[in-house]
Amino acid sequence: MTATEGVKMTTESLSPATSVEAVADQVRTAAGPLHIVGGGTHMMCKSSNPALSLAALTGITLYEPGAMTMVARAGTPINEINDALAGEGQRLAFEPADWRGLLGTQGESTIGGVAAANISGPRRIQVGACRDHMIGVEFVDGTGRILKNGGRVMKNVTGYDLVKLMCGSWGTLGVLTELSFKVAAIPETEVTLVREGISDDAAVARLCEAMGTPYDLSGSAHLAISGNTKTCVRIEGLAASVSYRRDALLEEVCAGFEVLEGAASSELWNSIRDVSAFAQSDGAVWRASLKPTDAPALTAKMTEAGVNFDAIYDWSGGLVWLLVHSDQSAAASLIRNTVDSLKGHATLIRSAPSLQDVPRFQPQHSILRNIEAGLRSKFDPRGILNQGFMD
Amino acid sequence: MEMPSPNPMILARKTTIVDRLRAVLPDDAVIDDETETRAYECDALTAYRCPPLAAVLPSSTEEVAAVLKVCFEEGVPVVPRGSGTSLAGGALPTADCIILGVAKMNQVLETDYENRFVRVQTGRTNLSVTGAVEEEDFFYAPDPSSQLACAIAGNIAMNSGGAHCLKYGVTTNNLLGVTMVTMEGDVVEIGGAHLDAAGLDLLGVICGSEGQLGVVTEATLRILRKPEGARPVLVGFDSNEVAGQCVSDIIKAGVLPVAIEFMDRPIIEIAEKFAQAGYPLCEALLIIEVEGSEDEIQAQLKRIIEIAETHHPVALKESSNPAESAAIWLGRKSAFGAVGQVADYMCLDGTIPVSTLPAVLKGIQDLEKKYGLRVGNVFHAGDGNMHPLIMFDANKPGDLELCEAFGADILKLCVEVGGCLTGEHGVGIEKRDLMLAQYTADDLDIQMAVKDVFDPQWLLNPAKVFPLTSSDSRRAPAIAA
Incomplete structure (x- = not known):
């Protein structure tokens, strides 16, 4: 895997910007295509274009635990955000994954990279994806304009929801510079029920059945590695509630499953999250x-x-x-x-x-492909932002 | 609110246009009689009315495509309409437009409990989506107050919320896929029964685009298993500030109620007089609802009551049976109707950071003195989505204008403290001209550029969302058609 090659600073790389104005300036004066880089840890695509780095655009700019909202600059390391939230008993509920092991990348994952790739973990089935938790965005378009959409409140239907459009656009519509998220409380307890040896189709049927109970699962996964299987469900919440739901699941859907608690449970889900x-x-x-x-x-x-x-x-x-x-x-x-x-x-x-010739993303049907190309030509008329990254 | 003048060339071609629509639809699906088109002259923002050129009621995606193709070729604006319950004027016609109503398209197309989704035609009402799956104890989570009447089409257009979205999210968080017809009459499928749609998140931008990007005819919606039970607790405080602090503390404590509703004194008094729900007459009331099994409900309510008691409530009533639960909700649910009994009112919808609640309520009180109109506040406190109800007298000359100016000032205040103009009702025409209070000209330009891609001629619901002066140059080609 050579994914890291593309993120190495070349002599052409721009010096990391420390303000949104500097990012806008770098885009506006770019002579040609740019390669947008946060921490480089989720980078799937190689590029020899000059790197526009967000690594120096850092810091949490607003955090209100009582309003469950947090705003951070794009280059802020995920670890810094996780630590700040944990200090108040909160977290990003969508479980951003760490793909460094998977992709063989190094460095610090940034919140901007997570947003650009819409990275969400196992809890997505319960609470939604990164795009469901992102409530505001500031970005620089391909002409160097600084633009905002959404804000810092959880319910907002004022104009088009470009927050979602920007999330998961892999830097092809703009350079993300600041992001707002809703955050959630870390629950009191988590428990995992796990059983080995269930076949793939029986396991998926069982997991779907468990998701159809009122017991509010926050994880539902099946691993089939080297001929061994492991089927797992997770529940989280107040201790009294978790023990009730654990017993109900064991009785109704998960007969014969073992119970994992505390670190054994969280480590298992971290490994599923990070693949x-x-x-x-x-x-x-x-x-x-x-x-x-x-x-x-x-x-x-x-x-x-x-x-x-x-x-x-x-x-x-x-x-x-x-x-x-x-x-x-x-x-x-x-x-x-x-x-x-x-x-x-x-x-x-x-x-x-x-x-090498296989496209990274599933080719889209023609009308959608035209709409996507049309949007890129509006957001980035010169075609200089991470061109081809979603082909 | 100003609307663009109708294009005389379209008005003059009415017969040709109606004939072409009749050629692609059954006879009873085209309404052009001037008395009958009056049924479509407004939505729930009744202060503004204008009968359309004609209304069409197609029965299938193919018929919608045929209608849009005709309108595209004729250069006629199209205003899509669900059930017409928009409080923002989202379905208000112009005299030169075709109203495209999806009301006849109300079928359930597929129900899949294993994969937890339902696929419906978008004319189906919100509550009847739950109705279609409740025999298996499932439900569709977004619950706007108008859920008995409002259509999924309108929910998608406005990205509707409801009292319970604190836990379950709004429409966009529960929408998996759509079948959409573009203005040119092409049918596209976006997303599906899987969780993440491919490519750019077009679904995310279509949801909440107020019918300006395409006409959504079918939707795949996430359904959830019903919780085993739910129960509210009613807590009264002697000041708005303390109630606001209590909301904040509950959220911080990590209990996640499904709803936290807030009512201030004017609303408590009016609602109690109307519904006799047994509300204590105090400065602020919270209704906090939790879900789960009996043990879970008790554990959560215990925690919430402990927090509430640190704020010295003047009243606290925990429901102990379904009748008491219904009584607690009765006043809240009848609040809008109750206000309607004592005055005409305008319902606002700004969202604010929860921490600014006391300051914003104080600001609204100051504005009441300035404008000489009364305001009651009833809203979803957990997510800061306010619903100030400004009471006025529609028969008194100048009162509506005064009320609108007052409303604009409240919404600007919401933006000033870090919030937004609308949390769940949409912009429509109502908040259109305030958009520059929240966004810069460039911010609006990039949103309008999205419409340029989906609807280059600006024929779909063109006079909504963006200030007319901002969208002028884009709408001009359509007017010249």
Whole structure:
């Protein structure tokens, strides 16, 4: 994996800006395409263009625990934000992942990078994604204008919601400079119920059944690695409530599951969040988004075709992480075609040498492709911001 | 509120346009008689009325596509309409527009409990989405007050919220996919039954775009299993400040109620007189509702009551049965109607940072003196979404204008303290001309650039959301058509 090469500072790199005005100036005076970099830890794409670094645009600018809102500059390290929130018993509920192990990157993940990639963890099934928690954005468009959308309040329908459009746009619509989030209290207790040896389709069926109970799961995942499986559900909340829901789940859906508490529980979910099982490995890593009950159909097709792979089913199967060990090209076409026929999509998160020509994102149907191209031409008329990153 | 003058060339071609619409729709789906089009002259912002050129009521996505194709070719503006419950004038016609109503499209297309979604035509009402899944104990979470009447189409257009979105989020957080028809008549699918749509988050920008980017005909909505039970507690305080502090402390403590509703003295008095819910007559009342099993409810209420007691409440009533719960909610739910009995009123919708609540309520009191009109406050306190109700007399000349000026001042105050003009009702025409109080000209330009991409001719609901002076140059080609 050579993802880090693109983020190395070249002689052409711009000096890291310390203000939004400086970022705007760098964009306005750019002679050609730029490569926007936060901490470089989620970087999937290589680029030889000069780097526009946000690493020096840091700091939490507003934090009101009683209003559950936090505003930070884009280059602020996620760890700094996590620490500040934890000091008040709060957190970013969407569980931003740490992909450094997965992508072989180094450095500090930044809040801007998390927002640009809409990185969300297992709790997405309960509380929503990064895009659901982001409530305001300041960004610099491709002409160097400093623009704002949303704000610092949780309910806001004033004009178009460009906050969501910017979240997950991988820097192709603008340079994120400041972001507002709603935050949530860290619950008193968490408990995980886990069982080994359940087959993939039985596990997904079980997870969907558990999600359909009133017990408010905050994690629902199944790991199938090297022939061993582990099926896990998580519940969080007040201690009295968690123990009630634990017992109800054990009785109604999760018979024979073991109970994990405290650190054993949180470490398991951190590893699912960070896709740790696929770190320090070779081979392409795919992230498929599907209707949960369609997930086993995708992996069954791969097995049938003789592809050697491991799978992590998060979000009850709605998100399938695939580590492909062999036959990369054949597996790539199979994955893309199968998810397309299932009306889902797949992103190539970590490429392999034989996949240089495979697009990172699932090709869109023509009308949507035209709309996306139209938006990019309005937000970045010169085509200088992370060009091609979402192709 | 000013509306653009109708294009005389469109008015002159009415017969041709109506004939072309009749050619693609069943006869009873095109309404052009001048008495019948009056049914579509306004939405719930009744102070403004204008019958449209014609109204159409298609029954399928294909018929919507056919209508839009005709309108695109004829250069006729189209105002999409759900159930017409917008408080912001989102469905207000102009004399040269076609009203495209989705009311006939109310079918449930797919129900999937395993994957927890339902796919519906967007003319279906909000409450009947829950109605379609409650036999399996599921529900659709966003619950705007108008949920009995309002359509999913309008919920998507305005990104509607409701009392329970503190826990469950608003429409955009519960919308998985849409089938949308573009102004040119192309049908696109965005998102689906999976959680993350591919590519740019177009779903995110379509939700809340007030019918300006396309006509959404089908929606895939997330459904959730109903909690085992829910119960409110009513707490009264002798000042708004203390009630506001109590809200903040509950949130900080990490208990997540599904709703925290706030009423001030004017509303308490009017609602109590009307509904006789047994409310204590004090300065501020909170209704805090929690959900779960019996044990969970008790554990959460215990924690909330402990916090409330540190603020020395003047009244505290915990519900012990469904009848008491209903009584606690009765006054709140009938508050708008109760105010309507004593005066005409305008309902505002600004959101503020929760910490600024006491200061904003004080600011509103000062403005009451300036304008000589009364205001009652009833709102979703947990997320700072205020609903000041300004009472006026519609029959008194000048009172509506005075009320609008007062409302504008309140909304500007919301923006000044770090909030926004509208939390869940939308901009429509009502807040259109205040947009520059919240956004710069450039901020609005990039939003309008999004519309340029979806609807280059600016034919879809063109006179809404953006100040007319800001959108003038973009709407001009349509007017010249």
